[in-house]
Amino acid sequence: MKLGLHLSQQTWPNGPSGFRTDLAQVARGADEAGFGYLSVMDHFFQIQAYGPPEHDMLEGWTTLGFLAAHTSRVKLLTLVSGVHYRHPGLLAKTATTLDVLSGGRAILGIGAGWNEEESRGLGFRFPPLKERFELLEDTLRYVRQMWADGAEPFTGNHVTAERLLNVPQPLQRPHPPIMIGGSGEKKTLRLVAQYGDLCNLLPGPDLQRKLDVLKQHCEDVGRDYAEITKTAAVRLDLGERGEKTGALLDELGRLADLGFHAATGWAHGVPDPAVLERFATDVIPAADRL
Template identity: 35%
Template sequence: MRLRIFTEPQQGASYETLLSVAKATEDLGFDAFFRSDHYTKMGNVSGLPGPTDSWVTLGALARETSRIRLGTLVTAGTFRYPGPLAISVAQVDQMSGGRVDFGIGTGWFEEEHVQYGIPFPSLKERFERLEEQIRIVTGLWGTPDGETFSFAGEHYTLKDSPALPKPAQAGGPPVILGGLGPKRTPRLAAAYADEYNVPFHQVEDTGGAFDRVRAACRDAGRTKPIVYSAAQVVCCGRDEAELARRADAIGRGVDELRQNGLAGTPAEVVEKIGRFGELGAERIYLQVLDLSDLDHLELLASEVLAKV
């Protein structure tokens, strides 16, 4: 089982804060540093100093780290045209020496679209656009040097693109798709994903989602392996007092976190990670909400990472 640190900077984090967490992620032995792709806060927090762009951030972190993988969970398909997005991600992959994983989704938080003047079409159209975006981005990355790429879809058209620059990873970064949708999501995952992620659902629901993707892979005749993963909020304490302090710092209750996330003593967290592992999960994304608490990362590294 590989553990990845997953951050939500829209809730309030400067680049310097993210850099400190990324460096701790690398130094402590975690597999990857991921961040969300949002432009406004959620809930009753200040959000100060304001949003940071995911791919600008990851480009900078690519030059400040050397081992950990870097990525988004997940890039909002509504935010960027697929051609420029392919360029940005390929450039960050080059800057990192081939350490990028590319998570992409439909986009879902309407409020940030309204606040920053970004179109927010229907869910049906967002799924249609997402599939075209994946085909375009991966098509651009996979076009042989010296050849051009063209695409004619309902929402996007490219003609004779030079398909440059190329990522450092041959064929492009691994593609992560996620969600709990019963039909469209499994089909897209079976067709395009290198990794399928279930975010913030309990063990039983996660297992059902994994099974739907497995069935979609069988129906599609897919033989290429797919990585299964889950994302869970994490709140760990050596004792109940430390656990309660960390839960209070992120505005959550201990009982609720125990039910809906990875919360408790290190032994409890290890046990629940094991339950996801029994379902076939190979990676767990630990959603760390208090980015000032680097001692939390140290505890997770010494008492959880070392035992999974």
């Protein structure tokens, strides 16, 4: 079981003037501790689960470029990018650039998007749900084609392009892994089966059913279910003195028994370096054995 550190909370004690130092320290700490993934939000306002919209929120892909410069091993991703925020060509080029400059460590995290408040607040168009899912499938087809050899035109439901030229190509071949976020059984998990390399599911009593649905979608499209890395969102909370470590390891064991390969979440107490040191000694070695 691999762990992913998700930097969903950026209102830190040192404020914006300390971001550069604090983020670099967290990135190095996560890399050295053995986290498998390091992710950031792709939001422009903070979301309700972590605080009011006025809390600090850095732009995700720019932040990943900074994190890449301070790490050497950990995989880097947004968890996840709303499909309506960027044209597919810009998104594919951005992910390509991150993959090249990180030495082949980029993951494209993408989903249908949901935060109407920030979209309307900043003037982004917020299409109806049906259109966002159509755009998501367009984007998944588009990026996979742009990351393939050749420079053919593209036609989708909402996107057309004359020449999907991409030079340089990503270092990871055939392409950077694609994580599709969300757990909708009819649309999202079908797209995971058809186009995804990773999924990310929310915790809950229905996780086994979600995996069964994904497996059925894989059978329907002729995909090997075992090829897909299953990840789940968890809260990585060890407690103030490590008193919650056992409970976290029990939850990771439960997820591993269900067939999950990784768990990603916010670690309470970051950016305090002692938090990541506790993960390095007390959690990650045990999780690796699950």
